[in-house]
Amino acid sequence: MFKRVEEAHERIRGFVRRTPVMTSSTLDSITGSICFLKCESFQKTGSFKFRGALNAVSVLSEEQKRKGVITHSSGNHAQALALAARLFGIKAVVVMPQNAPPAKMVAARNYGAEIVVCGSHPADRERAVLPLIKDFGYTLIHPFNDLSIIAGAGTAAYELVDEVGNLDYVFCPVGGGGLLSGTAIAARGLLSSSVKIIGVEPENADDACRSLKAGKIIPVESPNTIADGLRTSLGHKTFQIIKERVDKIVAVSEQEIVNAMRFLWERMKLVVEPSGAVSLAGVLSKQLDLTNRVGVIVSGGNIDLTDLFSALEKSLKIS
Amino acid sequence: MFKRVEEAHERIRGFVRRTPVMTSSTLDSITGSICFLKCESFQKTGSFKFRGALNAVSVLSEEQKRKGVITHSSGNHAQALALAARLFGIKAVVVMPQNAPPAKMVAARNYGAEIVVCGSHPADRERAVLPLIKDFGYTLIHPFNDLSIIAGAGTAAYELVDEVGNLDYVFCPVGGGGLLSGTAIAARGLLSSSVKIIGVEPENADDACRSLKAGKIIPVESPNTIADGLRTSLGHKTFQIIKERVDKIVAVSEQEIVNAMRFLWERMKLVVEPSGAVSLAGVLSKQLDLTNRVGVIVSGGNIDLTDLFSALEKSLKIS
Numbered sequence: 001m002f003k004r005v006e007e008a009h010e011r012i013r014g015f016v017r018r019t020p021v022m023t024s025s026t027l028d029s030i031t032g033s034i035c036f037l038k039c040e041s042f043q044k045t046g047s048f049k050f051r052g053a054l055n056a057v058s059v060l061s062e063e064q065k066r067k068g069v070i071t072h073s074s075g076n077h078a079q080a081l082a083l084a085a086r087l088f089g090i091k092a093v094v095v096m097p098q099n100a101p102p103a104k105m106v107a108a109r110n111y112g113a114e115i116v117v118c119g120s121h122p123a124d125r126e127r128a129v130l131p132l133i134k135d136f137g138y139t140l141i142h143p144f145n146d147l148s149i150i151a152g153a154g155t156a157a158y159e160l161v162d163e164v165g166n167l168d169y170v171f172c173p174v175g176g177g178g179l180l181s182g183t184a185i186a187a188r189g190l191l192s193s194s195v196k197i198i199g200v201e202p203e204n205a206d207d208a209c210r211s212l213k214a215g216k217i218i219p220v221e222s223p224n225t226i227a228d229g230l231r232t233s234l235g236h237k238t239f240q241i242i243k244e245r246v247d248k249i250v251a252v253s254e255q256e257i258v259n260a261m262r263f264l265w266e267r268m269k270l271v272v273e274p275s276g277a278v279s280l281a282g283v284l285s286k287q288l289d290l291t292n293r294v295g296v297i298v299s300g301g302n303i304d305l306t307d308l309f310s311a312l313e314k315s316l317k318i319s
Numbered sequence: 320m321f322k323r324v325e326e327a328h329e330r331i332r333g334f335v336r337r338t339p340v341m342t343s344s345t346l347d348s349i350t351g352s353i354c355f356l357k358c359e360s361f362q363k364t365g366s367f368k369f370r371g372a373l374n375a376v377s378v379l380s381e382e383q384k385r386k387g388v389i390t391h392s393s394g395n396h397a398q399a400l401a402l403a404a405r406l407f408g409i410k411a412v413v414v415m416p417q418n419a420p421p422a423k424m425v426a427a428r429n430y431g432a433e434i435v436v437c438g439s440h441p442a443d444r445e446r447a448v449l450p451l452i453k454d455f456g457y458t459l460i461h462p463f464n465d466l467s468i469i470a471g472a473g474t475a476a477y478e479l480v481d482e483v484g485n486l487d488y489v490f491c492p493v494g495g496g497g498l499l500s501g502t503a504i505a506a507r508g509l510l511s512s513s514v515k516i517i518g519v520e521p522e523n524a525d526d527a528c529r530s531l532k533a534g535k536i537i538p539v540e541s542p543n544t545i546a547d548g549l550r551t552s553l554g555h556k557t558f559q560i561i562k563e564r565v566d567k568i569v570a571v572s573e574q575e576i577v578n579a580m581r582f583l584w585e586r587m588k589l590v591v592e593p594s595g596a597v598s599l600a601g602v603l604s605k606q607l608d609l610t611n612r613v614g615v616i617v618s619g620g621n622i623d624l625t626d627l628f629s630a631l632e633k634s635l636k637i638s
Contacts, residue, residue, distance in 0.1 A: 020339050022361070041588045042341070226635060254635045262628050269360045269590040269620035301588035308627055309581050316545060316573045 001241070002189030004151035005182065008055040009158050015087065016051055016155070019043050021163050024268050031283055033290040036167070038160040041272050041301025045111070047229075048156050048179055048299050049080035049143070055152030056141045057084040065090045070138035072096070072118070072125035075104030076229055076300050077143035082111035093138060095128045097121075101228060103304040122219065122232065144178030145235025154182025160295050161190040168292040173278040173299050174199035174208045174249065175230035177238030183297055184245035199242065199249040200282030202226075206251045207233040212243060226254055229275030229300065250288070252281040260284055264298070273303040320560070321508030323470035324501065327374040328477050334406065335370055335474070338362050340482050343587050350602055352609040355486070357479040360591050360620025364430070366548075367475050367498055367618050368399035368462075374471030375460045376403040384409045389457035391415070391437070391444035394423030395548055395619050396462035401430035412457060414447045416440075420547060422623040441538065441551065463497030464554025473501025479614050480509045487611040492597040492618050493518035493527045493568065494549035496557030502616055503564035518561065518568040519601030521545075525570045526552040531562060545573055548594030548619065569607070571600040579603055583617070592622040 019042045027035050040048035057069065068091030071081050078094040085092035092113040096105055099120040109115055118128035133140060142149065156179075157170060170187045174180040177199075184197045201208050205223035211234055219233035234242065242249075252260075257274050260281035264272040276299045283296055338361045346354050359367035376388065387410030390400050397413040404411035411432040415424055418439040428434055437447040452459060461468065475498075476489060489506045493499040496518075503516045520527050524542035530553055538552035553561065561568075571579075576593050579600035583591040595618045602615055 046588065226631075255632070258628065258631055258635065261631075262624065265590050266624050269365065271584050271588040271590055305581065305585050307630070308584075309577065311626070312545075312577055312580075313574070316577065 001185045005154040005186045008151040009155045012054045033294045035294045036164045037296045037298050039298045045079040045083050046302040047076040049076040051155050052149035052152030053080035053084040056148040064139045067137040069141045071141045073143045075100050078108040082108045082113035086112045144176030145237045150182045153179045154186035157183040157186040167295040169196045170295040171198045171279040171282050172297040174201045176232040177234045181238045181241040196247045200278050203251040209249045227275040250282045256281040271301045273300050276300040320504045324473040324505045327470040328474045331373045352613045354613045355483045356615045356617050358617050364398040364402050365621040366395040368395040370474050371468035371471030372399035372403040375467040383458045386456040388460045390460045392462045397427040401427045401432035405431045463495030464556045469501045472498045473505035476502040476505040486614040488515045489614040490517045490598040490601050491616040493520045495551040496553045500557045500560040515566045519597050522570040528568045546594040569601045575600040590620045595619040
């Protein structure tokens with residue numbers, strides 16, 4: 001599997017942004033370690049998802065490209081696939097749950113995707129996708145349970161290690177598990193065997209914790225978390241990879257997610273969405289006794305700022 | 320003067336953060352140019368001010384260091400001087416207007432400075448500073464009208480040009496004029512003589528426009544702008560440098576400042592304060608017909624996020 005990450009890296013490196021690695025002396029003194037944040041919030045389309053989508057579209061046959069691609073996504077994968085498809089001049093259809101953030105729907109449409117709205121239960125997504133595939137011959141680009149997507153996602157950790165060298169821990173958010181799978185494959189391929197790979201998920205969507213404990217996938221029903229990108233449950237491919245390559249899953253509360261997000265905004269001047277702050281929430285939760293060098297995948301920055309800026313504009317008018 | 324910037328660069332480079340230069344293909348297509356944003360929001364203490372403060376403290380005599388330093392500042396220079404003084408183990412006193420953002424007062428105190436609160440009129444600041452200098456022998460480190468401060472501020476543009484090479488325009492915010500002076504000196508020292516140096520200020524604090532037009536300093540009285548770092552007027556040193564080295568000052572409305580800030584947050588995922596977004600507001604205002612390569616100094620990211628995060632936490636509790 002590591003070879004697939006290396007190949008993905010070579011394939012997409014000219015088209016993805018090599019995102020900056022940020023550090024903070026305040027963070028280091030709080031954690032007693034040296035933290036390196038790989039800021040995928042600066043990736044094209046605002047999240048790491050562009051890496052997997054571009055890799056997956058790149059390897060399609062000419063016939064598949066001619067017919068177009070389809071996916072279901074709460075948002076970031078949708079934008080990512082829409083832009084990847086546009087770069088190849090192919091059609092993209094995105095099935096989105098009705099409770100997806102409006103800003104993400106608009107963004108996917110702006111990248112040229114056709115949007116189909118479905119119910120908010122995870123099962124509704126696949127129910128909407130299947131007849132469209134049957135009728136139009138679209139290729140499904142699954143948001144996480146797909147080896148090309150996983151390999152593409154792993155290129156973020158690949159770049160991180162390439163830039164900063166040895167790491168003793170790598171923290172990564174886990175929703176469907178594509179990013180965590182790719183991160184674990186890349187980190188285990190590049191780093192010493194003593195590296196600890198840590199997945200972090202919201203307590204309110206802790207299917208990865210429970211699935212690993214049970215030894216089988218236990219999906220969460222209607223997860224209620226501010227981290228909207230992590231409401232999905234593991235797929236069978238990501239479950240297998242995570243079971244073999246991840247040392248521990250830690251769960252964080254909603255308040256811990258907001259606190260981590262606030263640290264990123266206020267102290268590090270980074271606009272990061274709740275799902276993107278979850279890995280740092282895991283670092284700050286002190287569930288592990290950290291030392292030495294810690295890699296942190298900050299996965300995305302797509303958050304609806306309409307309310308914030310409406311309030312700002314209102315304050316201009318009354319001042 | 321350029322030699323002073325080069326010396327400042329050598330003196331402080333090991334202690335300041337070499338801030339990233341960010342780009343955006345969306346911004347490039349909106350402006351019809353290639354924009355390079357030097358993000359001093361990521362500088363230590365959250366703004367470019369740390370460069371000047373560190374340079375100014377570095378060159379003090381042992382006697383001056385023993386007695387300590389004092390300044391007046393609406394905020395960012397205060398934090399910067401507090402940290403610079405702490406690094407040298409010397410005392411820092413900061414006189415702040417009572418209407419300075421509370422987050423900035425707290426930050427300066429957290430960096431170890433002693434805070435003295437004064438009235439909100441620009442003249443109140445100097446009235447509070449003078450007796451303290453007389454009684455305690457502090458050295459005044461003026462926030463902008465000081466050649467060491469100006470040279471230090473110029474190291475941001477120095478690094479920008481060092482990293483990206485030729486630029487046809489450099490946009491820089493102007494309040495007291497320290498950053499614009501340093502930027503103009505650095506850019507004119509490194510770039511071809513055809514480079515255009517553009518200062519940008521709020522329409523509601525347009526003393527630089529009016530002063531250059533009148534040929535003498537015309538301070539603004541009680542400027543009312545969201546860009547709190549740019550409420551100060553030019554000093555006699557910065558006025559002289561700007562007169563000789565800056566091609567044009569453009570003024571932007573409060574709405575244009577908010578729009579630029581929103582672009583930085585939403586599209587570029589950068590937390591930038593209003594004053595820091597003013598240079599981009601100048602680029603986006605289309606008052607100049609831009610082509611080719613444009614450098615933009617994004618000066619700081621210190622903004623009080625208390626209201627935003629209070630609202631977020633409240634939404635957690637009711638969800």
